[in-house]
Amino acid sequence: MWRSLASNMLTILIVGLFLFAGVILWGKNEYTAEGPLDTAICFQVPSGSTMSRVSRRLEDDGAVSSGAVFRIGVKYSDKADALKAGSYLVPPGASMDTIVDQITRGGASTCGTEIVYRVGVTRVLAEVRELDPATNAFVERAEFTPGVDETPAIYQQKKAEADTRFRIALAEGVTSWQVVEALKAMDVLDGDPGRRPPEGSLAPDSYEVRPGTDRATVLAEMQARQDKRIADAWEARSSDAAVTTPEEMLILASIIEKETGVAEERGVVASVFTNRLKRGMRLQTDPTVIYGVTKGEGVLGRGLRQSELRGVTPWNTYVIEGLPPTPIANPGLQSLIAAVNPDTTDYVFFVADGTGGHAFAETLEEHNRNVAKWREIEAGNN
Template sequence: MLVTLLVAGVLAGAAVGGWFFQRDHHLRAFAATPVSLPAPVTVDVPPGIGPRTLARRLAERGVVTDAELLYLYLRREGLGPRLKAGEYEFSGALTPAQVVEHLVSGKVKLYRITVPEGLRAQEVFALLAASELRLDARKLEALSTDATFLRLTKVPAKSLEGFLFPDTYAFPRGESEEAVLDRMVMRAYAEYQRAAEATKPRVHLGMVEAITLASIVEKETGAPEERARIACVFHNRLARGMRLETDPTVLYALYLLRGAYPKNLTREDLRTAHPYNTYKVAGLPPGPIANPGAAALRAALAPDDCDDLFFVSRNDGTHVFCPTYACHEALVKQWQVDFFRAAPAKPPEAKP
């Protein structure tokens, strides 16, 4: 009787061992068999999701073929606690083991957004709100003038205008408005420091002043080769105590006064009293009027060496430059009077 029981026990143990061996072999085969995805698949992994629920979600999206086997694999490897929340993208041919490795790595899906040079803060906020990041434009705008947030980001101004560096960024879905703005500000600091290393000896501008001048240069020309020369004109005017008399600052002043940009500037607009109106106020305006890029920052701190005090638009995005007022008057007649008289057309709208 005892021998019979011992034999039965051995056989039962062998059967259980065989079952575990088979299961383990099956799991290894499952984990190593790739699944080819015909198109990228995005799966959201919320915080606190359980391994079984996650396995089912991945199977429903076609990332793995068997939810139960994936769950058993996660349990066997003890990976449940190591899974990280976030939005993940899967593409191509992936084995379940590679899928799990991706989830453990925390390499969440990133959304790229490009912020062009020369946008105003409100335009940047609208761009971020319309992107796949789904940020709150009203919160972004509130943060941009919030004293506490400005102090945390070490912005030495009353708003983030000028400190939202134009670049291509990559953020995960769910990134906070604070984190996005902070990253842009940090990029602005880094680019300013790079530009400051090449500052010419005759240039004496603090950070806010340099960014302010760079923002004016950015708005005055779309021709990259002109930035340093336009900056030279403004530096020459500042050195002589002349007003800058630059239209983009008037447009910004009118925006602050009226909440909207005019399509065209009038003589009355140029006479409007405001700290940002450089036709009325000497020196630089109180702060930036847009968010300049790296090239404009370099131009503001390392301008060309020139004698020019004026520039006139050729009506094609470029300018002609003059050292004297007499020369300037002649060019205004040529490019702003005779040009439109010879080819009647609606003058180009002022660009904010």
């Protein structure tokens, strides 16, 4: 009797162990298998959330098949206390394992509302936009000029929400004065920006900020990035470069930046100025004249006068020899690289060609023909 009972108990135990192992295997497969989502969703994790609350919301949203399996998987992956607040784009079919990695890894949010402050050469814009999970594209909700236009209600609403992201997008070719004035107009920032940074010392790039970030801190980050770019570009300089110091490279890069908005032209434009410097020719570039007039404080907004082209300023390369004493804008990385790695050409002239680019020439005769064509285009547009 006892032997039979023991045999039955052993059988039950073995069956139970197999069942338990089967449940564990099923749970593990369920945790890593493709999830039930048919379309992407933007899942928000508010500050102060718990994994238990998050698992229930994911189950309600149809992102996970079992909140219990999700919680067990989180526990056994040692990520129960690693939850990060933010907004996360959960793609179709995302596994529980993938979702856990998203909401515990941290870093920038991947969806939701973003407020972008675009500091451009001619204007500053604040954009309120939201990522559409279905298309993975941003939809613009509002656009205005900070400090000038009336502030839209949606901006104030989204600015107050905890999961809204803020970003400053600095365009290539802006001046340091323009950057400082733009930062002053951004009400998401705090503090005095301090003394205007030297021209050319700020890196055109994208900068994530948080409400209350100090303006001087933002400028310091912009300077740190530019310092690294200058060092890297100088380290990779070509023997064909006409400039002899990183400071000269920065000045030439700023002129290249202001002369062309066509990325493919930077190396060719750089070759023109390199050839002129090596031959002892004056650079004769309009953007330097403009900087001598404005000192980088705003946009000229009109054509140059003959008196300004002839006027003596430290930056007027029609009357001075070589490079001006300072940069005339904040150049991007590609212009820095072009300044010390110019294309190999014999060009010493260029003029606009009516397409947004330039026509280049080796001789004055050829250049004069290009100028005549450009004047015909100008006359036809008036």
